[in-house]
Amino acid sequence: MVKRLKKYIPSRESIENHKLLSFISHYFNGREYLWEFNQSTVTRATWIGAFWAMMPMPFQMIPAVIFAILFRANVLVSVAWVWVSNPFTMIPILYSAYYLGCHALRVPFSTDAVSANLHNILSNWHLILVPLVLGSIIFGIICSLLSAALVWLGYQIFNSRIKK
Numbered sequence: 001m002v003k004r005l006k007k008y009i010p011s012r013e014s015i016e017n018h019k020l021l022s023f024i025s026h027y028f029n030g031r032e033y034l035w036e037f038n039q040s041t042v043t044r045a046t047w048i049g050a051f052w053a054m055m056p057m058p059f060q061m062i063p064a065v066i067f068a069i070l071f072r073a074n075v076l077v078s079v080a081w082v083w084v085s086n087p088f089t090m091i092p093i094l095y096s097a098y099y100l101g102c103h104a105l106r107v108p109f110s111t112d113a114v115s116a117n118l119h120n121i122l123s124n125w126h127l128i129l130v131p132l133v134l135g136s137i138i139f140g141i142i143c144s145l146l147s148a149a150l151v152w153l154g155y156q157i158f159n160s161r162i163k164k
Contacts, residue, residue: 034068034075039155044073047148049081054140056094056132060085081147093139098128101135 033041052064060082068078085093102109
C-alpha cells in the first residue's frame with residue numbers, strides 16, 4: 001500500500017523545484033528520514049500531527065512541519081494528521097476541549113458562553129480562553145498518544161503478517 005501511495009505524494013525534489021515552496025527546501029537537504037515511511041518516523045509524525053490538530057489556532061500545519069523536522073518525523077504524515085481538524089470537525093473538537101478544560105479546572109461548564117451566537121462567544125472570551133486552551137492541550141495529548149499507539153500497533157501487526 002505504501003508503494004502505491006508514494007506515487008501520489010510529492011517528492012523532496014518536487015518541493016525543491018516548486019516556486020512557492022523553494023524557500024523551505026534547504027531544511028530538507030540531507031534529511032531523507034523526513035520522507036521515509038517506516039515505523040518510527042510515521043509514529044512520531046502521527047503523534048505530532050494529532051496533537052497540533054487539536055490546538056485552537058490557525059495555520060496548524062506550520063508547527064506540525066517544524067516539530068516534524070525537529071523530532072525527525074515524516075513531514076507528510078504529520079501534515080495529513082493536522083487535516084483531521086477541518087471546518088466540519090473543528091466545532092466538536094473545540095466544544096469537547098472546552099468541556100474537558102472546564103472539568104480539569106473545576107470551572108462550571110457554561111453552554112451560554114459557547115452558544116452559536118458570535119456575540120456571546122466574543123463577549124465571554126475571557127471565560128472561554130483558559131479552559132479551551134487547557135482542554136485542547138489535554139485533548140491533544142490524549143488523541144496523539146492513542147493515535148500513535150494505534151499506528152505503532154498497526155505496524156507491528158502488519159510486519160508480523162509479512163514475516164509469516
